[in-house]
Amino acid sequence: MNEILFRDVWWIFAVLAVASYFVGCFNFALLISKIKHKDVRKMGSGNPGTMNMSRQFGLKIGAATLFLDMFKGGAMVLVGYFVFRGKVFAGTDFLVSDLARYVCGVCVIVGHIYPVTMKFKGGKGIASTLGMFWFALTCDYWWMFFAALGILVLTLLYIFKSEWGSMGSLFGVSLLTVAQGLIFYFRYAGELNNPYVIAVFMLLAFNCFLTWFAHRKNIVALLAGEEHRTSVRKLSHGKKES
Template sequence: METKVIIISVIAVIVSYFMGNISPAILIGRLHGIDIKKEGSGNAGTTNVLRVLGKKAAIATLLIDIFKGVFAVLLGKLAGAYFLEPEFAPYMAMACGLAVFCGHIWPIVFGFKGGKGVATAFGVLMAVSPFLGLAELGIVIVTVALSRMVSLGSVVAAISFPFIANYYDPRYLGWGLLMALIVLYKHNANISRLVKGEESKISFKK
């Protein structure tokens, strides 16, 4: 049984990681003849795609990044519930969620240079626990609406997440703290600009 658990767990995590390597920002950029990592902010994420390529490309990027997070968690739940034991499902879901999240941020197929993981993290949260996903979405929406800064919404949501996760279900605390720290690490340049009052704002009219 232990060997079976290890083999299935490793396979599910590896598949989830490579699912995270699918970078719509980079691939859509290439379709337009550009390297998105060399344009705008240089980040392979929705906000930069919006600034460089427009709304349609940004929406496609956002949806793909969200749904790959969802699919990876569903894979983890399936592996846990049907191939192992039902009690493994939540933990396999979290493991695969973390793997797809890391695969998005550090994709081996793109030289370990991916996005910041916010959209994929949202997809992971919605699949692991809709309550956690919607709570984080609410924080992002309110923060961005008040500040017009997407990065601030991501940072505030990351800081809030471990507390919300611990309150909702302590099983998610360590997992949530790790994901939050990674998001904050990936936003270190944004945090520096926020402190200096130099962070870019988005225009809702546009």
């Protein structure tokens, strides 16, 4: 492992963070709806994300939006990982890539939810967060690809059975956050007071908070019994919801 000092690479972190934010600002839901000569922000819930795209344009378009946003969330994770792969911060056993990939990933989510290109009114960050964790966890262990896939399938099954899209999404994000948190906990059990370890846990917690905060209206509506249901059965048969 090569040792490096943060003061020597802070500018790389800054460049990656800014680049990741602007990658996050690119909204596939808006692009696809524009291709169809419509604006998803003026349709249904007005949210430029997977659920609203599925309701307005059908399940296939919704699935395409989901996977494109997932790739967006994971692409910069890989950039951060490979830029610092095989390096540790001097005097510690902390992998620089562990911090870099989540700096990149979280900045993508911030850009997706609060894009400067859309007057800071973007999507809710679920698909991009799922992609971020899927790619990041696979960087830890190759078999985590299948574990993350399993969590995604459980999330989709929950939405299919309950028809609560927002809660199913938050369920999936929370499970993935816990999974990555446990990996870091056991990896750095001997140096949990290390500032870099604390920083990466704070990034995980911040991202989880962001996605829950972005769904605050959905949570209130759900508690009031007014949350809009998403029937995957109807969408799979080409029945679009209003």
